[in-house]
Amino acid sequence: MRIAIFLAFCYAAFGQSRPVIGIGGIVHETNTFNPKKTTLADFEAGIGGARGTLRGQEILTLSAHANNTPAGFIEGAARYGLDLYPTIVAGPQTIGIVLDPAFNALTKELIERLKAAPKLDGILLFLHGTMVAESYPHADAEVVRRVRQAFGDKIPIIVVHDFHANVSEEIVKLTTVLITYKECPHLDARERGVQAAKIMAEVVSGKVKPVQAVAKPPMLLNILFHNTFAPPLKPIVDESKRLEKNPKILAVSVPGGYQYADIPAMGPSVIVVTDNDPALARREADRIGNMLWNLRGQLVFHAPTAAEAVRMAMDNGKYPVALMDAGDNIGGGSAGDGTFVLAELMKQKAQGWVVTISDPGAVQAAVKSGAGGPFDMAVGGKTDNMHGDSIRVRGRVKGVYDGRFVEPEVRHGGGRYWDMGVSALIEVEGSTLDLPNLILLTPKRIIPFSLHQLTSVGIDPRQMRILVAKGTIAPRAAYEPVAARIIEVDSGGVTAMNPARFHYQHVRPNLFGLTKQ
Numbered sequence: 001m002r003i004a005i006f007l008a009f010c011y012a013a014f015g016q017s018r019p020v021i022g023i024g025g026i027v028h029e030t031n032t033f034n035p036k037k038t039t040l041a042d043f044e045a046g047i048g049g050a051r052g053t054l055r056g057q058e059i060l061t062l063s064a065h066a067n068n069t070p071a072g073f074i075e076g077a078a079r080y081g082l083d084l085y086p087t088i089v090a091g092p093q094t095i096g097i098v099l100d101p102a103f104n105a106l107t108k109e110l111i112e113r114l115k116a117a118p119k120l121d122g123i124l125l126f127l128h129g130t131m132v133a134e135s136y137p138h139a140d141a142e143v144v145r146r147v148r149q150a151f152g153d154k155i156p157i158i159v160v161h162d163f164h165a166n167v168s169e170e171i172v173k174l175t176t177v178l179i180t181y182k183e184c185p186h187l188d189a190r191e192r193g194v195q196a197a198k199i200m201a202e203v204v205s206g207k208v209k210p211v212q213a214v215a216k217p218p219m220l221l222n223i224l225f226h227n228t229f230a231p232p233l234k235p236i237v238d239e240s241k242r243l244e245k246n247p248k249i250l251a252v253s254v255p256g257g258y259q260y261a262d263i264p265a266m267g268p269s270v271i272v273v274t275d276n277d278p279a280l281a282r283r284e285a286d287r288i289g290n291m292l293w294n295l296r297g298q299l300v301f302h303a304p305t306a307a308e309a310v311r312m313a314m315d316n317g318k319y320p321v322a323l324m325d326a327g328d329n330i331g332g333g334s335a336g337d338g339t340f341v342l343a344e345l346m347k348q349k350a351q352g353w354v355v356t357i358s359d360p361g362a363v364q365a366a367v368k369s370g371a372g373g374p375f376d377m378a379v380g381g382k383t384d385n386m387h388g389d390s391i392r393v394r395g396r397v398k399g400v401y402d403g404r405f406v407e408p409e410v411r412h413g414g415g416r417y418w419d420m421g422v423s424a425l426i427e428v429e430g431s432t433l434d435l436p437n438l439i440l441l442t443p444k445r446i447i448p449f450s451l452h453q454l455t456s457v458g459i460d461p462r463q464m465r466i467l468v469a470k471g472t473i474a475p476r477a478a479y480e481p482v483a484a485r486i487i488e489v490d491s492g493g494v495t496a497m498n499p500a501r502f503h504y505q506h507v508r509p510n511l512f513g514l515t516k517q
Contacts, residue, residue, distance in 0.1 A: 018083045019204040021197075022114045023059070023073050025126030026106050026143055027091030029164065031260040031333025032132055033502055034096035034494050035384070040105055042092040052092050055113075059086035066416045069126045069160050072193015079194070080201035087113035089126065093445055094333035103133040107143050111150045121204045122156040123147060124196055129165020129180065130258040137263040137506065141171035148174050156203045158196045162186065163226070164258040167269040172214045176203065177273050180253035182237055184226045185449075185477035199250055199273075210250055212273040213281035215289030220513030221268040222301050223326070224488055224497050226256045226473045232298040236291050243284060248275050254288060259499055259513075260332055266507045268292055296512055303490035303497055310344040310466075318484035319352070319465040326472040327493030328387055330358075334470065336445035339380040339388035340491040341468050345437070346391065346428075352435035352465030354454065360443040366397045366424030373397045375426050379439065387493045393439060395428040398458075403442065405456035407449065407478075418453070420446045425457050435465065448475045451482065472497065 028038065044052045054062055063070040070089055077084045090106050114123065125147070131139040140161070147157060156176040161167070163181040172178055177199050181192055202208040228237045233256070240252040251273040257266055270292065272285040303326070304312060313321040328338030336358035345353050357380045365377050375397050378390035403420030421443040428437040440457060448469040454461050461467055461482050469475040472488055472495070479486060490497055499514055507514070 018081055019121035019201070020083045020085055020117065020119060021077065021122045021124055021200055022085045022087055022117055022120045023070065023124045024087035024110050024114065025070070025089045025091070026110060026131065027089065027126060027128045028098055028131040028139075029094040029128050029162065029258065029331070029333065030097055030130055030132035030139075031094055031494060032097055032262045033260055034333045036096045038092060038095045038098040038102060040102040042095060043090045043102060043106060045092055053088065053090040055088050056086055059089050060084065067190045068415065069189050069193040072190040072195075073124050073126075073197055075190065076194040076197020080198050082197060082201055085117045085120065091128075094331060096333070098131060098133040098139060100134045103136065103139055107146055110143070111147060114147070115150065120151070120155065122158070122200050123151065124200060125157065125159045126193070127159055127161060129161030129167065129255065130261050132261055132263055138166070138168050138170065138265050141168055141174060144171055144174040156200060158200050158203075160192050160196050161255060163228070163255050165255040165269070166257050166261055166263060166265040166267065167214060167216070167255060167271060168265040169214060172212055172271060177210045177251060178212060178253070178271050179251050179273075180255040180271065182228065182240060182253065184228045184256065185474050187477060195251065208250060209276040210273050211276060211278045211281055212271055213278065213285040215270045215285040216267060217289050217293040218508060218511055219267055219293065219296070220259050220499060220511050221256045221292070222299060222497060222499070222513055223256075223259060223332075223472050224301060224303060225299055227476065232295045236288060239288060239291070243272070248277055248280060249273070249284070250275055252284070252288070254292070260495060262504050262506045264506060264508055267511060299513065301498060303488050306340040306344045306489055306491045307348075309487050309489040310341065310348050310350060312487055313466045314348065314350050316485055320461060320467050320483055321465065322467045322469055322475070322479040322483040322486045324472050324475065324486060324488045325468055325470045325491050326488055327491035327496040328470045329472050329493075329495035330445045330470045331447045331474050332472070332495035334493050334495045335383035335387045336470060337380040337383050337387060338470065338491065338493050339391050340493070341489060342380065342439070343388060343391055345466065345468075349430075350466060351432070351437065353468065354438040354440065354459055354464055354466070355468040356440040356442060356446065356448065356453065356470065358442050358445045363422065363424050363441045363443045366426060366441055367400055367422060369397050371397055371399050379441070393426060393428060395426050395431070398425040398427040398438070400424050401457045405450065405452040407452050415449060418446065418450065420444055420453065423457065425459075447471065449478055451478045
């Protein structure tokens with residue numbers, strides 16, 4: 001309300017000298033194979049201790065020093081002469097399908113807050129691109145449809161999606177411009193926000209007239225191949241960047257898609273936005289779509305099991321080795337308490353390893369025992385029957401910590417402030433001073449996007465032999481600088497890399513990657 005009054009005063013006193021752009025977003029990466037539904041309370045809870053829902057001025061205040069997409073909106077607005085009208089940005093941890101009451105309430109609030117602005121010249125939205133609600137398989141498109149219905153066809157609406165977006169023809173038609181992250185790990189989240197603001201400034205000034213086209217090759221691009229800093233995707237990402245040097249091309253996006261959403265739009269896409277040249281947009285979208293399709297020979301899925309991966313790590317010779325526990329990929333919607341890799345580390349008597357497990361009950365027991373006290377209880381495998389059995393762990397409580405840490409570098413998604421909750425570090429029986437075996441117990445599911453998750457509890461990752469991160473590609477930005485080798489593990493769980501582990505019912509028929517491995 002204070003923002004609206006202030007802007008109204010500015011209009012009355014000085015007239016509108018700068019375009020006013022509403023910003024907001026409903027950000028959810030929906031894993032439709034996760035049975036836990038997403039509620040409104042989950043949106044408020046947030047990710048990693050960060051606020052889940054930001055409203056009004058706090059969007060600008062709390063995003064200013066981050067490296068995420070709203071921070072890019074802020075930077076771009078300052079750079080290109082826009083005034084921002086912040087509304088709501090809501091985003092929980094990845095869970096299952098969003099309940100209709102939560103989806104409807106958040107979309108309604110977004111529109112009401114946008115309508116509260118004295119006047120809007122455009123709207124910038126940050127939508128993940130993978131949200132699925134009970135009644136809306138492509139919920140992001142439904143958000144844009146409702147915003148478009150509320151504000152009409154003339155207002156420019158520019159949307160930024162995550163790299164893992166499942167893009168539909170519908171949302172391309174509803175948006176003025178659709179941009180997605182180019183990079184995975186997502187190091188360009190802020191950059192894409194800046195790009196969106198730049199294009200918005202050009203649109204509202206009448207400098208450009210965007211048109212866009214989308215191509216969707218009939219394939220599942222397995223998450224195993226989503227690293228955009230290496231082949232096979234790097235040449236395509238490089239080509240998307242090269243095309244944007246053409247002044248007639250405003251944006252080129254090649255999202256990899258999100259294989260854990262069983263919806264018709266699932267799969268990779270190419271979106272090309274040009275300045276009033278639909279033929280160019282269509283031609284380049286189809287050309288890059290063909291480049292993706294022609295990668296098929298390089299996209300044969302193969303990854304070691306947990307048992308094989310642990311053996312490989314133990315025999316590697318150079319350390320540390322980072323094992324990506326893909327089946328328990330927290331960022332993709334898993335439980336965070338998977339035990340398949342932990343079980344193999346203990347069974348094979350590996351030395352010098354660290355695993356993080358989300359287990360509130362085990363944390364409470366460790367806190368009660370206190371630093372230096374004994375620890376003896378079952379750990380992990382308590383959320384569901386998909387992530388392994390609970391494992392009896394004996395040892396001692398090495399320390400209890402408040403769980404807060406800061407990531408100052410640009411890492412996946414651009415998050416800066418993290419809070420694991422009060423956490424405990426367990427030194428497992430059989431450890432040595434030189435090669436301790438450690439379990440970091442947290443009450444929250446914390447995405448391993450930062451090595452400060454470990455250093456904040458006194459672990460030097462470079463001194464360990466095996467680092468286990470519950471992710472697939474996203475943790476690479478943090479772990480590559482210290483790891484002698486990274487191994488993606490075909491572990492079980494709700495985010496297992498191998499699509500053969502899941503039963504798809506709603507995707508397009510005969511997708512490469514599902515019908516041929």
